[in-house]
Amino acid sequence: MGIKRSGRLATGMVVLVMTAAAAGSALAQPKAPAPLHVEGSAAPEPWKRYGGWNTARWDTYNTLARRDLTPPPGKEIELTGAITGDARKGQELAFSRTRGGGCLACHVMGTSTQEAPGNFAPDLSEIGTAGRTDQWLFNYVFDARVYNPETSMPPWGAHGFYTQDEIRDIVAFLKTLKTPAAFKSALDDPGKRPTPVEDRDALDPFINPAAERIEVGQALAAKTMANGKSCVSCHADPKATFAGWATSMPKWEPRLNKVLGVEEFIYRHAKATLEVDWRMQSTENTDLTIFLHSLSNGREIRVDVSSPEAKAAVERGKSLTETKIGQLNFACVDCHTPEKGALKWLRGQWLGEFRGQLDHFPTWRTSRGSGETWDVRKRFQWCAVQVRANELPPDAKEYGDLEIFLKSLNQGLKLTAPNIRH
Structure with a gap:
């Protein structure tokens, strides 16, 4: 078995010496996986949205878990005659923030534009001279998907x-x-608005309470828990044990058949x-x-996506970023790819x-x-609620x-956590 009898000491004890091959084999053995509590949810149960967040529910619209809820677009609505709505009311509706953020969140809209509009979408200041028909303007506000599904x-x-009457007023204003x-x-x-730069000292507790x-x-x-154990019972020097660990997370966890992040690991391992x-x-x-993230500060993110399971998870994640969710019908890519809204302003x-986006959490x-x-x-959850979609646990x-x-x-970005953002 790779072990040979070497001889006897004066006490009569037998000394066993590993052969070089056996020693190398023993050193090559992978470490046993960390113990995990694999049953049940790691989230508070029953799941309830955080206090201070929007309490509405949007059960008829897609979530990241249910992508078959949002009604598909209908056909283009045909109009008879020109739209003669109330342009003053249309401006009030367009500028109001009470209807999903209002048009100024994405558009500049002429000389009456209020402070700090966005440029997420085209400047509409001269849309009245663009040659668009009333029917096109009406349908683009009512449901632009009839012209562009994406x-x-x-x-x-x-x-x-x-309502359709309110959209008529908005079209009258656009004209x-x-x-x-x-x-x-x-x-x-x-x-011309300067791009924000986060230059505060994130590790100064007087600046960053985290x-x-x-x-x-x-x-x-x-701290020793009721069962007489603590984290340092097994990890006597966490600063050495966990240096760089957070930069390798999340990872595919076969015992859970899903991707495991730092926070869920904490729950399941501590349990x-x-x-x-x-x-x-x-x-x-x-x-x-x-604490655990802070031990990896300054180290490059190096998450392992080499296994077939991890690669499949990455592909699913990519698909999720392209999934339209919520009443506002936004996908991650709508806000965070330069081809669409990234590197632009959504109001302020x-x-x-x-x-x-993931090097400072x-x-x-x-x-x-x-x-x-x-x-x-929690940031993922907030994004969902902001586009009026039900979040997930x-x-x-x-x-x-x-x-x-x-x-x-x-990958390759250096971790700086806990950080601070507005």
Whole structure:
């Protein structure tokens, strides 16, 4: 068996010495996989959307888990005669933020344009001279999918944001737009507005409250639980053990038959070893993910997508980014690819590309009132709710596929977490 009897010491004990071949074979043995609690959900049960978020539900529209819910576009609506709506009411509707964000979120709209419009979509300041028919304008607002199935224009009428009479008023307003916009300042002009740069010191706890939780997470790792164990019982030096680990996550986990991210690993591993219930996005889970990510700061993202299962997950994730969801009928690619909305403004929000989106999580979100720390799964959920789609629990397999695809696009970027974003 590769072991030979070497001789006897004075005490009569037998000394066993491994042959070189046997020693090499032993060293080559892969480490046993980390214990995981594989039953049930890692999310709070029953799943409930976060406090302070929109409480509405959009059960008749696609989610990342159900892609067969959104009604398909109908046929082009034929009109008889010219539209003679109320242009003043149409402007009020177009500029109001109460109907899915309003037209100014994406368009500049002439001399009456309010502050900080977006340039996500074409400038409509002279649409009244573009030669479009009333029927074309009406249908493009009602449901642009009849002309372009992949349009980023929400189906405002078909999905119930505006009535047909209100769309007539909006078209009447559009027909009045015949003069280029005049902006009060460079900040109002999306073409001249400076691109935001995040240059705050993310690891200064006076600037980034999430940085304060690094020490809290470290203390939690050292805390002895009711079963007499702690994280350091097995990982005596977490800074050495987990250096670089977060940059390799998420990964395909065959025991769960899905992609496993850091936060779900924390729950399932702690449940199996410490017998604690640190569900995803609980305080304990968030503190530990902050600590563990911080141990990989400055290291390049190197997620393994070489296995057939991981490659399949990446392909599923890519498909999910192209999936139209919610009442607004947006896909990830609509906002985060340069061919569509990326590197442009959605009102006052700059839309980044996919690459550069996953190197700074977990992140302190300053736009959320007094602020709060989000892991990347919570960011996925927020995106869904923002386009008026029902979010999924944070451990949803779809989010795992999405995460590994996006992480693969961020290969080589250096992790800087916890970070801070508005």
